[in-house]
Amino acid sequence: MNRDYKRVLTVQDISCFGQCSLTVALPVISACGVETVILPSAVLSTHTGGFSGFTFRDLTDDIPAITAHWCKENIKFDAIYTGYLGSKRQIDMVKDMFASLGKEGFVKVVDPAMADNGKLYTGFDNEYAREMATLCAQADIVLPNITEACFMTGFEYAEEYGEEYIETLLQALAAYGMNNVVLTGVSYEKDFTGVVVKYDGRVKYYKHRRVPTSSHGTGDVFASAFVGALMNGFDEYDSARIAADFTLECIELTVGDENHKYGVKFELAIPELIKMLGK
Ligand code: PXL
Numbered sequence: 212m213n214r215d216y217k218r219v220l221t222v223q224d225i226s227c228f229g230q231c232s233l234t235v236a237l238p239v240i241s242a243c244g245v246e247t248v249i250l251p252s253a254v255l256s257t258h259t260g261g262f263s264g265f266t267f268r269d270l271t272d273d274i275p276a277i278t279a280h281w282c283k284e285n286i287k288f289d290a291i292y293t294g295y296l297g298s299k300r301q302i303d304m305v306k307d308m309f310a311s312l313g314k315e316g317f318v319k320v321v322d323p324a325m326a327d328n329g330k331l332y333t334g335f336d337n338e339y340a341r342e343m344a345t346l347c348a349q350a351d352i353v354l355p356n357i358t359e360a361c362f363m364t365g366f367e368y369a370e371e372y373g374e375e376y377i378e379t380l381l382q383a384l385a386a387y388g389m390n391n392v393v394l395t396g397v398s399y400e401k402d403f404t405g406v407v408v409k410y411d412g413r414v415k416y417y418k419h420r421r422v423p424t425s426s427h428g429t430g431d432v433f434a435s436a437f438v439g440a441l442m443n444g445f446d447e448y449d450s451a452r453i454a455a456d457f458t459l460e461c462i463e464l465t466v467g468d469e470n471h472k473y474g475v476k477f478e479l480a481i482p483e484l485i486k487m488l489g490k
Contacts, residue, residue, distance in 0.1 A: 216245075218287075219247055219290045220312060221247060222250040222252055222293045222305060223236060223293060224255055224295045225255070226256075227255065230427070230475060232258070232295050232428070235428055236438075237249055238477075238478070242481045242484060243442065243443060244443070245438075245439055245442045245443075250278075252274075252298075254268040255267050258474075260427050261427060267297075271300050278308055282312070286312070288313055288314060291317065291319055292434065292435075293346070295431075299338070319349065319350040319351045320350060320438055320441070321343075321354070322353070322355070326356070327358050327359075327425075337362070340363055341363070343359075343363060344363035347384075347388075347389050348387055348389060352391040352410070353393070354392075354395065354430075357394065357397065360380050364380070366383045373399065377407055378414075381414065392409045393409075394407040395430065395433060398421060405417050405418030405455065406454075411447075415448050417448070419456065422466055426462055426466075429475055432457065432477050433458045434454070436484055440453045457487065461479075462475055464476045
């Protein structure tokens, strides 16, 4: 028997078309050799960015009965990873899941998945961002981009910045109870971007080539690979490094395809991810 077989619960939406959220998390985390249990927060025809007229079925009312059934069956998880949530009530429901569905020593990973490039996604407001900050405060590790970190803390968003700005932003997150952070999309030079990883009181930066394009769903690709690597025993920094390299590979496999202006072709990079995990 493989004693290292881990079970993750991931809570986020199903955007049927668009390669983001659960349609990324389920295949990516599964490919890492981890049992992946899904709890859809909503079902949309597409992701909200770049499309108009998308459908949105909020599944908030279905969630309590699903989690109550799991409690009754004593189904518990090594990690709970949340992404895009459909409503403020769901944030409270995730807090209940943290209180009732974890195995001893389980890991709580929250990707606030609500904003990018200085703007909140369609459907979210400042109140939602403040609620999300209270969920992030309960997590063991949070994965915001700079925009999300700013919305959660009220810190001023900047397009250009230096190391001091990032240090102060990390302090602002710490003041809200977020002490272990992977801050994504941190770029100090035109041709490079990377992630700042704060964990166990240390801060490290991992930088890599920057592809001058913006794709949907790359935050979900990153977060899913991060969770997969973490469940394979890598520490926070190495998990972030693997996830960043995987995300870059996915972007490079997609960039330039005029017919693929939504998510990234992550499926093509999965063999590479498995190699990076040493499997
Ligand atoms: O990738 C983040 C994401 C997830 N789910 C939905 C989205 C987005 C980003 O736009 O719209 C529904």
